[in-house]
Amino acid sequence: MHHIKSLGRLLEKFHPFSCGYIFAWLISFTALSYVYSCISALGIANVSDVPYRVLPPAVMFCLLLSSFAAVHLVNVVIRKIRRQPAPKIPDAAANLISICLCVFAAFVLECTIFQYAHYGALLPDTAITSTRDKAGWTSSNFYYFPVDNNNGVYVSSVNKDRIKMGEEGFLLPENSKRVELKVNNLAADNLAIVSFNNLNNSVVSAHITPVFITGKKTITVYITFSDEDSSFRDTSEFTIVDGLKDTHYIPVYPIGKARRVNIIFIGEDAAFSDIALNETIPLDPVFLRVMLVAGLMFAAWALRRYNLFKNKVNPASKAQSAGFIVMAACLVSYAAFTSFTHVISDAKKLQSREKYSEYTYSKLLPDALLAGRTWLDVPVNGALRQSEEAGKTYDIFYRQAIAGDKDYSDIVYYKGKFYAYFGIVPALLLYAPFKAITGLYLPTETGVFIFCAVVMIFLSLLWRNLVYRYMPDMKYAVFILGGVTLSICSLIPILTSDPCFYQAAQSGGMMFVIIGFYLLEKFIAKQEKGIYSYISLSSACLCFAISVGCRPPLVLVSAVVPVAVWQCLKQRGARFKTILAVAAPYIAVALPLMWYNYIRFGNVAEFGISYHLTGENVAAVYSVNNPIQMLYRALAAIKHFLLNPPYIFLKFPFVRFVPAPLDGNTFIFNPHSIGLLCIPVIWYIFGLRSATAMLRGKHNIIRKVIFSLPVIGIFMLVITGSAALDIRYEADFAWLFVLPALFCLGSDNKNLGIKSIIMAVSILLVAFGAVTTMDVLQAENPKLYYYLERAFNILGGM
Numbered sequence: 001m002h003h004i005k006s007l008g009r010l011l012e013k014f015h016p017f018s019c020g021y022i023f024a025w026l027i028s029f030t031a032l033s034y035v036y037s038c039i040s041a042l043g044i045a046n047v048s049d050v051p052y053r054v055l056p057p058a059v060m061f062c063l064l065l066s067s068f069a070a071v072h073l074v075n076v077v078i079r080k081i082r083r084q085p086a087p088k089i090p091d092a093a094a095n096l097i098s099i100c101l102c103v104f105a106a107f108v109l110e111c112t113i114f115q116y117a118h119y120g121a122l123l124p125d126t127a128i129t130s131t132r133d134k135a136g137w138t139s140s141n142f143y144y145f146p147v148d149n150n151n152g153v154y155v156s157s158v159n160k161d162r163i164k165m166g167e168e169g170f171l172l173p174e175n176s177k178r179v180e181l182k183v184n185n186l187a188a189d190n191l192a193i194v195s196f197n198n199l200n201n202s203v204v205s206a207h208i209t210p211v212f213i214t215g216k217k218t219i220t221v222y223i224t225f226s227d228e229d230s231s232f233r234d235t236s237e238f239t240i241v242d243g244l245k246d247t248h249y250i251p252v253y254p255i256g257k258a259r260r261v262n263i264i265f266i267g268e269d270a271a272f273s274d275i276a277l278n279e280t281i282p283l284d285p286v287f288l289r290v291m292l293v294a295g296l297m298f299a300a301w302a303l304r305r306y307n308l309f310k311n312k313v314n315p316a317s318k319a320q321s322a323g324f325i326v327m328a329a330c331l332v333s334y335a336a337f338t339s340f341t342h343v344i345s346d347a348k349k350l351q352s353r354e355k356y357s358e359y360t361y362s363k364l365l366p367d368a369l370l371a372g373r374t375w376l377d378v379p380v381n382g383a384l385r386q387s388e389e390a391g392k393t394y395d396i397f398y399r400q401a402i403a404g405d406k407d408y409s410d411i412v413y414y415k416g417k418f419y420a421y422f423g424i425v426p427a428l429l430l431y432a433p434f435k436a437i438t439g440l441y442l443p444t445e446t447g448v449f450i451f452c453a454v455v456m457i458f459l460s461l462l463w464r465n466l467v468y469r470y471m472p473d474m475k476y477a478v479f480i481l482g483g484v485t486l487s488i489c490s491l492i493p494i495l496t497s498d499p500c501f502y503q504a505a506q507s508g509g510m511m512f513v514i515i516g517f518y519l520l521e522k523f524i525a526k527q528e529k530g531i532y533s534y535i536s537l538s539s540a541c542l543c544f545a546i547s548v549g550c551r552p553p554l555v556l557v558s559a560v561v562p563v564a565v566w567q568c569l570k571q572r573g574a575r576f577k578t579i580l581a582v583a584a585p586y587i588a589v590a591l592p593l594m595w596y597n598y599i600r601f602g603n604v605a606e607f608g609i610s611y612h613l614t615g616e617n618v619a620a621v622y623s624v625n626n627p628i629q630m631l632y633r634a635l636a637a638i639k640h641f642l643l644n645p646p647y648i649f650l651k652f653p654f655v656r657f658v659p660a661p662l663d664g665n666t667f668i669f670n671p672h673s674i675g676l677l678c679i680p681v682i683w684y685i686f687g688l689r690s691a692t693a694m695l696r697g698k699h700n701i702i703r704k705v706i707f708s709l710p711v712i713g714i715f716m717l718v719i720t721g722s723a724a725l726d727i728r729y730e731a732d733f734a735w736l737f738v739l740p741a742l743f744c745l746g747s748d749n750k751n752l753g754i755k756s757i758i759m760a761v762s763i764l765l766v767a768f769g770a771v772t773t774m775d776v777l778q779a780e781n782p783k784l785y786y787y788l789e790r791a792f793n794i795l796g797g798m
Contacts, residue, residue: 021071029067036063039111043122043280058287062107069104072097098301099294106293110285117251118283121204126278129196136199141192153211155271156192192265194275203258206250207279210240211271217242218782220266221250228256237266243783246790249281288791308477309752315468320476324464327480331456331487338496338770339449341777341784360411360420361504362444365427366435368420374600375417384413394613410501412608419600421608422505424593425549426451429508448499451507455514456487459735462518463742469525470699471746478752481759482742488763489679490735493770494728502728509550510731513557516543520564524701527567532574534581537565542585549593552607553732556716558586563708567701630722637721641730644675646769652789653771654764657727672727672773674766681762682737684744685710691744706743709736727773 033055055063079086089097131137131154139154146152203225210219218241224234233254241247252261263275303309306319314320364376371377387393393413412419420427426447434442463483467474474482495503495510519540526533541561547554561582568578594604601608647656657672676682684691688707695703713736720729745755771777771788778785 021075024071024074025068028070029063032063032067032070033060036111040283042118042283058290059285062103062285062287062290065100066104066107069097069100072101094305098305099298102294102297102301103290105297106290107285109293110290111283114289115283115285117205117249117281120251120253121278121281123202123204126202126204128276128278129199129201130276131194131272131274132276137194137196139192139194142194151273153271153273154194155211155213156265156268192270194263194265194272196261196277199258199260199277201257201278203252203254203261203277205278205281206252206261206263207276208240208248208250208263208272209274209276210242210248211273212242213269213271216269217779219270219272221270222264222266223250223252223261224264225252225254225261226259227254230255239782239786241782241786244786246282246284247786249279251281252277286787286791288787292791303477308480309475309756311476313467313472313474313476313479323476323480324460324483327483328457328460331460331484332453334488334767335449335452335456335492335496338493339445339452339499341781359441359444360422360501361427361431361447362441362501365420365424366432366441369424369427369432370436374596375419376411378411378418380413380416380418385416388413388416394611409613411613412611413613414601414608414611419608419611421612422501423509423548423550423552423607424596425512425546426504426508431504444501444504445499448496448503448507451504451511452492452496454511455492455507458511458514458518459483459487459490462486462514462521462739465518465521465525466702466743467746470695470702471743473749474746475749475752478746478749478755478759481756481763482746485681485759485763486735486738486742488766489681489738491727491731491766493767494773495731497770497773498728505550506728506731509547509554512543512547512550513554514735516540516547516557517560519543520560520705521702524564524705528698528701532568532577534577537578538581538585541582542589545586545589549589551732553716553720556712556719557736559712559715560705560708563704564701566704633722634718637718637725640673640675640725641717641721642675642677644673645678646674646765652792653768654792655769656772657769673725674727674730674769676730676734676737679738679762679765680758681745682741683758685737685741687744687747688740691747694747706740709740713737 036059037055076086078084129136142154142156144152144154206223208219208221212219218239220237220239222235222237224232226232235250235252238250239247252258261277360376364378368374368376384393387395410421412421430447430450431442434440460483463486464479467479467482492510495507517540519536523533523536523540526536541558544554544558544561547557565578565582568574597606597608598604600606601611644658647658648654649656657674688710692703692707695706713733716733716736720732745759
């Protein structure tokens with residue numbers, strides 16, 4: 001008893017976490033839970049047990065925070081009425097209370113405005129009509145298969161062999177009968193339709209009980225209806241998703257009473273067991289949407305409370321450091337989301353795909369390295385040997401004619417053996433050691449995530465160092481937004497959104513490039529103080545050199561090194577040490593790479609691209625081009641990589657990267673693309689000359705380095721684009737434009753509101769646009785895709 005009293009006195013000192021608060025919190029939680037259950041049960045015929053059912057964990061979490069917020073609000077009102085002063089609350093407690101209030105407000109919005117479809121289906125004169133009734137509806141192009149005396153399944157497929165049973169799906173009985181009732185006034189020959197006729201009733205919703213067969217995960221439908229105002233109306237397409245019961249309900253909004261409602265199924269193998277009109281649409285809060293809205297509210301509150309647009313960056317501030325860590329953690333979490341949400345494990349790929357190149361890093365190259373060989377253990381089929389004997393090994397048309405070219409693509413073939421074109425370093429650094437230590441194969445997407453996570457972390461650290469040293473007057477909010485913009489708009493999400501073998505080499509190379517530039521900036525900072533850190537310089541050059549072993553075009557980034565060390569080369573005492581610090585790491589990396597190329601292809605400069613089995617004869621790409629054609633390719637690259645605009649629309653994912661208006665006269669052309677100059681934050685790069693003028697004198701070296709980055713980017717853009725146009729290649733040089741643009745943006749504290757909006761728009765543009773490059777997400781993981789669609793369509797309701 002003594003301990004209980006002591007605990008009570010202790011809690012009372014830390015108001016509002018007193019015993020009275022806790023008791024009121026429990027009462028509030030119970031009351032809110034009951035109210036939510038009752039609202040959830042509105043319009044449901046059998047409500048006897050609904051208010052008392054166990055609530056989902058996400059709803060329980062929201063109610064817990066909301067009940068605490070409700071008690072706090074009541075306490076504030078009581079103090080206002082009694083004219084009592086507000087209690088002194090520590091910052092940590094104030095932040096917690098604010099988070100609870102934001103969740104409370106977001107949860108109220110979610111259960112009211114955002115769930116309008118639930119309340120719209122509560123009309124009193126909406127009698128339920130179902131296909132379980134014997135009359136009142138007809139169908140076209142459906143088979144009916146009885147399951148028991150009262151139930152059956154309607155299937156639109158006419159191919160019985162495609163229907164399976166048991167764990168694999170539903171089986172068509174041998175003696176099945178087809179329902180052949182045509183829908184009036186509709187061309188139903190190629191459509192599967194269910195029609196409710198002569199309704200003369202208000203219709204507010206349609207509930208479809210789907211049956212997913214033959215591996216289908218989605219069913220697409222739309223609804224047409226006639227009402228008192230029109231003889232024909234229709235809804236947009238709706239996708240019913242396996243595992244998302246909220247997608248089974250479709251809101252319908254006729255004017256007055258509906259006469260006829262047609263549910264039209266698109267595609268083959270659509271199946272259902274029942275369709276009912278006017279069932280109540282459940283109250284189904286979207287937890288992610290609640291968190292997003294609450295997060296926006298809390299961000300707005302924090303900006304005002306802590307004056308983040310007024311307070312400058314402060315390296316000594318622990319709170320600001322914590323905010324920086326949270327920012328980096330959010331970036332890494334986003335990289336994890338885009339890397340792992342839609343992928344198929346390598347084990348499944350080995351069973352379902354025929355392209356050996358898919359396992360270059362996850363299996364083939366690690367096995368080769370651990371076995372002490374340079375070639376890959378891939379069998380050579382007779383057709384490929386036949387094409388080699390005919391001297392047409394790299395002729396895609398010849399290979400397709402004799403073998404269909406099903407086995408080999410994006411893999412190097414030379415003198416009877418297969419090799420990896422993509423760099424050896426990622427396998428040597430990560431995949432092979434993992435196999436040697438664990439005996440398991442590291443999935444490709446895991447390596448891509450690790451590399452991209454390191455890139456994001458070092459980009460954030462690089463941005464922090466640049467701001468602290470050269471832009472100390474920058475406001476903290478702009479600093480945080482700039483850090484996010486640098487990682488996202490450098491197109492890292494493009495690499496993580498499709499983490500296959502291409503991205504393994506590219507992300508590994510980018511990791512070394514960014515670490516190298518981070519170390520080079522440290523060398524420059526010390527050099528400006530008269531200190532020559534040759535260890536930093538040599539380490540930076542080592543990283544730049546290693547990046548070539550991941551992706552050879554990254555050698556162009558090394559052009560920044562002479563700019564950074566030019567001042568050192570002018571001083572006799574530092575000249576030799578500088579040359580040695582730069583040359584030694586390049587030589588140390590170049591010699592093994594040259595040896596590796598020589599023993600494979602007999603040419604120290606050949607990485608394998610000339611023997612690349614792909615959609616074109618790579619060896620002939622440059623030999624048949626005259627200077628005019630090369631100029632065309634360069635201009636096409638500029639048009640593709642800099643000017644091609646995205647497509648914006650008001651539905652998740654809101655942004656779509658569309659094909660550039662080209663005639664396809666390129667080596668490789670990928671339809672997804674975004675012009676870097678269409679990302680608004682990069683517009684600031686046009687003020688680079690005036691913005692870097694402030695760095696003259698003391699910071700002259702970093703000024704020249706920053707100014708040189710977009711020049712290097714243009715060269716990389718043209719050289720890369722003259723051979724291939726693909727959005728993933730933009731990640732090689734996007735940061736060379738984004739970093740200088742952010743440098744210009746942060747050069748003064750004018751128009752901070754406009755600058756913040758521009759950065760936010762740039763972040764959202766790339767973050768949502770990356771989803772459109774995740775082609776398999778909607779097909780392989782529709783449950784996640786349509787959950788995200790519902791969460792981000794703020795006014796979607798359903």
